[in-house]
Amino acid sequence: MLDFLNTASAECVLEDAIKNRFAGKIALVSSFGTESAVILHMVSEIDKSVPVVFLDTLKLFPETLAYRDELVARLGLTDVRSIQPSGKQLAAYDPDGRLWQKDADLCCAIRKTNPLDEALEGMEAWITGRKRNQNASRANLQMIDTGADGRTTINPLAFWDEAQIEAYFTRHKLPRHPLQAQGYASIGCATCTALPDGDDKRSGRWAGSTKTECGIHMPRAHLAA
Ligand code: SF4
Numbered sequence: 001m002l003d004f005l006n007t008a009s010a011e012c013v014l015e016d017a018i019k020n021r022f023a024g025k026i027a028l029v030s031s032f033g034t035e036s037a038v039i040l041h042m043v044s045e046i047d048k049s050v051p052v053v054f055l056d057t058l059k060l061f062p063e064t065l066a067y068r069d070e071l072v073a074r075l076g077l078t079d080v081r082s083i084q085p086s087g088k089q090l091a092a093y094d095p096d097g098r099l100w101q102k103d104a105d106l107c108c109a110i111r112k113t114n115p116l117d118e119a120l121e122g123m124e125a126w127i128t129g130r131k132r133n134q135n136a137s138r139a140n141l142q143m144i145d146t147g148a149d150g151r152t153t154i155n156p157l158a159f160w161d162e163a164q165i166e167a168y169f170t171r172h173k174l175p176r177h178p179l180q181a182q183g184y185a186s187i188g189c190a191t192c193t194a195l196p197d198g199d200d201k202r203s204g205r206w207a208g209s210t211k212t213e214c215g216i217h218m219p220r221a222h223l224a225a
Contacts, residue, residue, distance in 0.1 A: 010156035013143050014039075015046050017125060017154045025124040026154070027051040027081075029116065029216070032068040033187045035165050037174040039129040039157060044075040052080045053119045053126075055216075057111035059100065059189035063178040070175055083119045085111045100191050104211055111189075116216050117149060125152040128217075131160055134186075135212055148217055 017026055028043050030036045030052055043050050054068060072080050089110045093099060099107040120126055132141050147153040157165075169176070179187055185196045186205055194207040205212065 008143065010143075010160070011042055011045075013154060014042055014127065014156045017127070017144075018043070018046050018050055022125040022152070022154075025122070026127065027053050027120060027123050028127040029053045029055075029120075030129065031055070031188065032064055032071060032177070034177045034180045034185060036129055036177075037071055038160075038165055038168045039127065040071055040075055040077070041168075041172055041174060042156065043127065044077055048076045049078045050127075051123075052077055053116065054080060054082045055112050055115055056082045056084050057189050058084060059097075059111065059191050061179060061187065061190045061193075064187060067175075067177050074175065081119060083115045085115050089114065100189070104192065104209065108216075113216050120149070120151065123151065125154055127154045127156070129157055130155050130217070131157050133161060137212060137217075153217075 028039065028050055030040055032040075032054060040052070043052070052072075056065070068080070068082070071077075090097075093106060093110055099110070126147065130138055130141055132138055141155055141158045143155055143158050145153045145155060168174070177184070177187060183195045184193065187193055188205055193205060197203040197207070
């Protein structure tokens, strides 16, 4: 989709999406992970009132919540929406909080995908910080793409590499996620995140299983409750 846009700068694609193409109908979805500060900073430089959706699964590291608060204050973001899973779905499907051990896909649907879909109601597009080099399923990612939910996704960093991320952090003096110093590279729920194995940054996510994505970028499995 719109392949020619892959040659535009991340900032240009972002500004066009926020101010023109999807004005008032776009949100940034952020995990406030180790590289999230880059896209959060870019958005804050364009419009600090763009909605930022943060999925608080109730299983996150406390350090991630603290980092969210630090970045929001630092960047002056004014519309951060911390979304939690439905109490009704938790009671129906995960009453003991251990569903992640038995059915991780269902757990992600309850704690991430369904809350995200509700949060994005009325939006035509969402911004992500995904990159092609993160894993095989993202290898063909376009800067402007179509998400599994049918909305347009804006992926300004699709073609960025690690050196560009590092340079951006340095240039803008952005704070680091507190767990990065301990060796964590890709950070999700505390229950499902381990230290990475070697250079593969996402290898610590759902380590020991074949699962590589939480499901927000995959076809939906909607639940009854
Ligand atoms: S990452 Fe783990 S705990 Fe978090 S929603 Fe998915 S399965 Fe559940």
